[in-house]
Amino acid sequence: MVKSLRWTALSASVQGASHKRGGQGNQDAILLKNPSDADDMLLLAVADGHGSARSFRSERGSALAAECALRELRRFVHRLGPGVPLSRVRNQAKTRWPKTLIAAWKSAVRADLALRPFTLLEFAAFPESPPVLQPGRDLPITAYLAYGATLLAVAITPRYILYSQLGDGDILTVRPDGVVSRPLPRRHEFMANQTVSLCSHHAPDEFQIRVDPLRAIPPALIMLSTDGYANCFGDDEDFFQVAADFFSYLRSEGPAFVGEKLEDWLRESSHDGSGDDITVGLAVRAAAFPSSPRSA
């Protein structure tokens, strides 16, 4: 098979500086699949567990979200096939994908709950008793809220890029000329730590989806990040500069250098900024960057 894509994914995830002090684990999760000869697509999924008192299993919930997103997104792209019209991809991405993903995540939560039922201690601070699995009945929202997480996902195929977002977090793209933009508009109602997520009542309706053809000049870089990163910066202008800086480093130092440094940079940002967990996934179009310019 001819490799039509030359994309590489880099990622890092760090525990929030304040979470570290408070004894909380990293509630973020990230999974990626790089293109291969057998399967020429890049997939990236970033999930952010709520981490609140009510979402006491959100570390697990975000891990399940990233797993489900990667698996279901791959199936979604394969089912559509390589020659499908983009109008159909858009239509299916907006109608079928959100429902498929939510169903998969809820199923994964129920399976996890079957292995590890809620304990009385976990619900000690709340008025209701712990929800239990019952045949033929869905769980109450409090059960899903315990695992609550937001999700960002991107699929890059030889013909199109699919962007998917549920809840807060950020997806930025950088053009080959260095211009940074958002493929999906920022939802300003996500303020004061409020967000929709996989456990929300109308979650399938809350997805933001965009499908772009790859026939024009594709982005040089796509960055997915949990909200802990943007919250390190005073405004969007400063935050966009981070993506521009990654782009500059990729150009001057190459992807290997950025991959090596990414975790340290995120740790420093959490320490000096929001204090929250920070997770970043970078989809790098190799043709736009040298592989190791310093050694050249």
Added chain:
Amino acid sequence: MASRPLHFIWLADGSGSMRVEGKIQALNHAIHEAIPHMRVAALENPHASVFVNAIRFADDARWMGEKLTPVSEFRWNDIEAAGATALGEALAMVGEALQPPLMTDRALPPVIALVTDGLPTDNFRAGLDHLLSKPWGRQALRIVVAIGEDSASNDAREIFRAFMANDALKPFHANNPEALAEQIRWVSTAVLQSVSSPAGRASDPAAGWSASLPLLTGMNAPEPDEADIW
């Protein structure tokens, strides 16, 4: 790098009834005493930049200082008690203030702490509606420190319930100066720390602040004590 702004607003009752049995002196003392604790709590979380301000409400409502006062520079100027209880006007003023450019997307939820001994004398409902019509007004953590027996009446409870708009939250009651100082200190520190934590995320309005601040839920008015004078 930037820490996230957190606005903490005191709504201090300066009405005539606060003159009775030293309530206004106790309020002044309690907030004076709480400020150093508030600064320590703010310092303990370098990821939040805490700004404090206050509105005194009596015949009318007035800001006591500049809207953006870092907690390190905040000074409490003693207030006097005289006049009516224009709480509705105070709420409307907060609603006006909690908007861009003061509030950015990355701000932490503001805290509005109402300290009062009784019932409003103006159009409370109009003021509250105005506050809740603003996105940051709705997202704010609204808490009450209720002073004295009058503030435990059914009418007062109804007012506080409407203000807090969260069945899981209950007013902090203080029936003597020591209790008032303790409640004010608690509000200034524990509440501040909870709100400034990046972990306090709610995915569903039904979960709300009770999801993030379990320490604030289920608190009931203390039993009468020999030390109670209000």
